[in-house]
Structures are given as structure tokens and as C-alpha cells.
Amino acid sequence: MDRSQYAELFLAESREHLSTVNQLLLEWERDPQASEPVQGIFRAVHTIKGMAATMGYGKVADLAHRTENLLDLLRRGDLSATDEILELLFQSADSLDRAVEASVAGREADLDVSAVVRAVDQAATAYEQMVPRPAKARPSAPVVAAPPGVGRRVQVVLRQETPLKGARAILILRRVEALGTLFAVEPAPVALEAEGFDGRFAFRIEAAVSDEVIERTIREAGDVERVELVAEEAAAPRPEAAGGPARHIRVDLRRLDALMNRIGELVTSRDRLAALSTQRADPELEDLAVGISRLSGELQEEIIQARMTPVWQVFDRFPRLVRDLARRLGKQIAFRVAGKEIELDRAILEEIGDALVHLLRNAVDHGIESPDERTALGKPPEGVIELSAARERATVAIRVQDDGRGIDREKVLAKAKARGLVEPSTETLTDDLLVRVLARSGFTTAARVSDVSGRGVGVDVVADRVRALGGAVEVQSRPGEGTTFTLRLPTTLAIVRALITRVGEERYALPITHVAETLDLDAAAVTQVDGRDAMTLREAVVPLVHLRQLLEVSGEEPARRPVIVLQIGERRTGLVVDRLVGQQEIVVKTITPLTGMLPIFSGATILSEGLPVLILDAGALV
């Protein structure tokens, strides 16, 4: 079609949008915390992109597209509006302006926007482009297990050139949904939206319509290359572990959560029944209590097992990610994966995917040196990144290890001092202190633009995520030898083993995930370090936290008090309580956030006699 008639319109409107962009940029420069300017700029640049692409002005569209990517990161808060970024956006707006004018004047060929394109790209890609957006929680059709042999199996292949294949597939699914019941959609609806979806998908349908109607409905949704219907496909049993072939169904995680909650209540009732039967000393009642106790224990175990998912379900998407990123950054990297069969609660596994992307990206981008640099250092040109999972004590440890340059502690220390995160007298950053500084919310934000080689982009995000799951992040780094990040996670979320402690008349639960040991407080071993109590434990100094003081419990302290030693990485804290009541499994429940509530609780649980007890968060105490 002849587009020249639209050129005037394009020019006028683009000028208007660019003037808006410039105004908003100035506004933003005055108040970098404001969120409105970036929204407006994003929309304006987006509109220019769409118009330019339609006009066939490739350079304008390309520059607008890349600027839009950068703006998207800013809009989502993944990047902050530093002076450098704003300056870059001003430049980009100027270039867009020139590119628009030149394109309309027919001088597009003379145009060179590559320098600003590179700069914009660098700002965006070096930091965030590899992070997939977390899938938005969206109510989708529940995935139902298909009874074997029920319904017809339908396979659909979209045309190669189909734009937004995932959206087209979802459109098709919505249309056939109107005909009957869908089962076993493959790949799962979430995967349809993923980058690599190739336009092939399948499902089973039970519907009272002919094959022709189904096929026609699918074809009418557009962009369909091929449709195949197979009736009455026999379920192919897959041999599995001992005990006969295992059959798999897919269950909505929310169902499992609900089931887990019910079982939690059952466990609570079970404990009450056990306590009651002991009190009554009735042998029949006791027998019954023991029987119910055994059954509910087995039920609980089963449901925990049903939630367990092998880590490969998340790990398997990383080789591609590492390869692509390495290629783009000109690095040579051997990527190894170990412990793929280790299992974690599905909810935990789903939560840590993004965190692992952050760490892997850091390892590729900032950890591993370029082949030349490695050769000059006497290292093999190919770097190694290993992602591993291992069961350790009551936790699962997931490690991202590289043999790169290690974290530049001096740089991090200088920055930490400048921001007052460490004492000015601090001379070296131990691994402990390092992870604490890196995990400080926003620590890296300021460093992102100016500090390309420094390590630590997004570690704060990773640490937040892992802590919310009741886990902890550890780091070991040696200059020239590499860095290892360890995510230490509980295996399951809903039920944890906990120590029940008493302070005055109050009881608190403490998950044993981070409990290293318990011992009696030896008054003679208590010293003072920086004005705080500490104790000497096998020649190391461990700071003490008196729970009684922290919680402002009044009354007399008992003479003999236990200390619970909490350990996260190398860091340890001794928690002084009045008494240890016992150890038991507790069901973790959320509580309504109350103003002023001490930020050391991760939830609450119900003990056998029905009373709520708060759960202490080890991560906030160490």
C-alpha cells in the first residue's frame, strides 16, 4: 500500500509525542522517584514505535523498540532512574527526533542511530533482559486429569509465520472450550506464553460434536497449519518405580494447599486427642488416639510427597539461558547441572526460578571473565558454571558456582561504607558481611549503571525471595577463583518441625531449619562485644539475643536458661529463652499484619490445646 499519504500525519503526531517525552523527562529529572513520567514516556515511545513500524521506518521503530525495553525496566522498578539513565533517555529522544524527520524526508538511508542504540541496549541488556517476567497470576482453566481413553486427542500446529503464537493458541483453546470439556492441555497454558513455544500444542476434548466441527472451530480461529484428531487414544502406562507403573495426574496447586490446610487441622485435633486420652487414662481411648495419630501422620506424609517436585522441572530451562547469554557476551562457558532429581515443595520451586536466573546471569555476566582475560590469567579460556541441588540436614541447598574472578570486595566495601552499611573502621569484608551487604535492599541499585564489573546485581532481590520462603542465602567468594552462592531452603512450606520455647508465660515456635544446636547458657562465658552480650562457643564469639528483652516480657528470669544457636551461613546468633518445651511439627499459618508488630515473626501456628503461637523468623534474628 502507498504509505506516503500518511507521512504528514506520522510526522505531526510523532513530533507531538516527542515533545511530550521531553517534557516528561524534565519532570522526571526533577523528581526521579515519581512514577507518572515514565508511564507517559513509555506510552509515547510505544506509539511512535507502532506508527514507525507501520510506515516501514525500520530505524525509528528499532530505536523506539529498544528505548521501550529500557523504559519497561524502569517502569517495573528493575532499574532506577539515575542521572546516566536519564541522560541516555534524553539522547535517545533526540535521536528519535532526528530519525523521524530524516525518515519522513526520505533520508533514512543516511541515518546512523547505531551508537545510541548500543548505549540503550547496554543499559538494558547488561542488567535485566535475561530475566523472564514472572508469569502474572491469571485464572486459567483448571488442568484436569484425563481419565485414560476418554475423549479425543487433538493436535494443532500453527503456521510458521504466526505472530504471538502463544496468544493464538490460547485464543484457539478458548474457542474449543465452548464445545466441550478440555483435558490435559500440553504444553501447560503457562508454557504456551513462554518465549520458545513453537506453535505445536495438544489437548483432549470430550464433546458431543463431530470431528469436523472441532476442526472447523480450530481453523476458524486463524493461523492454523494443521489439525489432527485421534479418537480413544489408549493411555500408555509408563513404567516407574517399584510397586507397579505410576500414573500421573496434574493437580492444581491450590487444591493441594487446601488439602494441606485440612490435614493441618487434623494434626492439631490429633494432638489434642492424644493429650486428652493420656489425661483420661482410658485404654480404649488411647488405642483409638494412637490409631488416628498413625493414620494422620501417614496422610500428612503422603500429601507432602504429592507436593514434592524434582528440581529439573526448573533447572532444565537454564542451559539454554546460559548458552544464549554467554554467546551474546562473548564468553566461553561449560554449564553443568547436578542433583536434578532432588525434590522440593512445588510452591518453593516455583518461587526460586527467578532468583536462580538472577544468580546465573550474574555468574555469566560478571563472574566469568572473557576468554582472553582468562588465558592471560593462566586459566582455561572456558569458564565453568555449576548449578547443583543437594540435601543437607533438614534443608535443600541449591548452589550456583562459578570459577570466575570473584567478587571485588574492596569495591563493595567502599560502596557499603559510603552508604553507611558497615562501620567505617571495617577493613575487610568477610563472606558473612559480604552477603549481608549485598542482600541489603536497594544496595545494588545505585551500583547498577556505573559499576559494570562489580558483582551483586539483584542479590537483594534473591535474598528477599529466599527469606520469604524461610530460607537463607550464603556466599563464598575468592579473588580469581570464583564465587558460590548457596540458597538454603526448607523442603516444604506448609508443615515444619519446630522447637517450642517458653519465655515467661508465653510460648514461641522456632523452625529447626536454622537451629544448629541448643545448650545451657553458661553465665561465665558471657562477654560484651560492642556493648552487646555475646558468648564464647568453641573459641568463637557468638552474639546473644535475649528473647525476654526483645519481646518485653516482664517477670523473673529462671537461673538456668537454654541458648538456641541459630546459624545462617557463617553467621550465628544465640537466642536466650527461659525454657525449651519440646519439638513438634507445626502447621504454618499467615497472620494479619498489625501496625508496629515486631518484624521477627513469619506467621503463627496452633498448638494442641487450640491456642495460637507465633513463629519466630530465624532470618530476622541472626
Add this chain to the structure above:
Amino acid sequence: MSHTVLVCDDAIFMRTMISDILSEAGYEVVGEAETGAQAVELYRQLKPDLVTMDIVMPDVGGIDAVREIVKIDPDARVLMCSAMGQQALVVEAIQAGAKDFVVKPFQPSRVLEAVQRVLG
């Protein structure tokens, strides 16, 4: 009788181009809206056979506008106009009730195909 269309996009350029493509093919463009809110209001007044809706717009965005329009008329036929890389938004729009989508840059043939599918 030809089908009536309401074109919604915040860029005049885009509205003009879509209107031209559709008019040339014999559709009757009965209204143009530049915001989602306007689109909802015009839909109420004009009851067009089809709406083309840009996804990213100031104030009331395209997806919210689809939701509102479907509330007014559950059988409303809305065609989303999106750019590459907006898959998540397009899916959201489909969940909200949009019947189909086209991707910029527009090729007249693809736009017309989609319009026919939706009106089909």
C-alpha cells in the same frame, strides 16, 4: 448492509490507517475513539458490529475497555491491535473477552482476515 466498526487508538495516524483499510474493504467506520473511556462511551451509543482496540492507551487502557464493553454487551466483537512482544497483554485481553488480535506493523490483508474471522 455493511458492517459497522468503531476504531480505537490513541494515535490519529493509526486510526486513520485502520479506518482507510476497513473503508476500502467496504466496512463502515462509524466512530473513532482515542481513549479507552471514549471507546466504551461510543460503544454504548453506536453499538457497532466490531471494535478495533489498541492495547496500550493512556487513562483507561485497551484491556480495561474490553472488560467494560463486554459488560455492556457480552456478545461484543473486539479485535485487539498489539505490537510484537506484547503477548502477555494480548492473552489478558483474550481472557477479558477480546475475540481476536492483529499485530503491528499492520498488513491490510491480515487486518481484513482477522476482521472477517471475528465477524464470521
Add this chain to the structure above:
Amino acid sequence: MAGARILVFRIAELLCGAEVTAVREILPRQEATRVPGAPGAVTGIINVRGQLLPLVDGRRALGQSPAADRGSIVLLEVDGQTVGFTVDEVLDLFAVSADDLSDSGDLPGVDPGVVRAVGRRGGESFVLLDFDALLDPIISV
């Protein structure tokens, strides 16, 4: 404001009311677990059939002198949150017409900021409480 169905209860010497649409149920008093650091008006958290909910002391929340653990707990749905609210005594559930409610009118000893309206029941005045305002400083969302 328009007429409504009101649950009337007594807190210390005050007659108070809550719109029935905000009331989930009425429970006997039960023991609560203290939440360190929470505002003084919060007694703690209680277990209502496996759900853990904050319990707010009606007397403290309205600046009255605290009293013995008697009376009932009114479970309220406020802003999507369920909250327990202790009262001395639940008295009545009745419908008031708009004529019996006035937007203005002070009752001595009550912060006007937490009063939605003042109404009459028989010969007595009661305050229709604004629980959004009352609980706003307590629950951090």
C-alpha cells in the same frame, strides 16, 4: 445516611452499633495470644476454627477503662480482613430507618473520628461505629 440493620452492643457505658453487613458472627470470649509490638488496643490473635485472627479490645479502642474478660467477641469483616472486636454485651439486632440516624451529633467521651452516625434506639442514643476508621491505625496493609 440510609436506614440499615444494626447490631447494638455495649462497651463500658457506651451504646454502640455496627452495621449487620459487616458482622460475620458473634463468639464467646476466648483467650488470645499477645503479639509483641502491636498497638495497645490489640489483645492478640485468636483461633477461630483454624483461622488466626487479630482481636481488638473494644474498650481500649474507644478509650474506655479496661475491664474483666467478660462479654463477647463480634467478628467483623472490614476492608477484606476479618477482625475480632470485644464488647461487654450484645444487646439487640434491629432495623433503623434513615430518620433515626443523624450524621452529626456528638456523644461525650467518643472520638468523633470513629463515629459514622448517631442513632436512637428506644429512648437511648447509640453511636454507629466507623470500623474502617477505628481499625485503620491498627491493621497495616
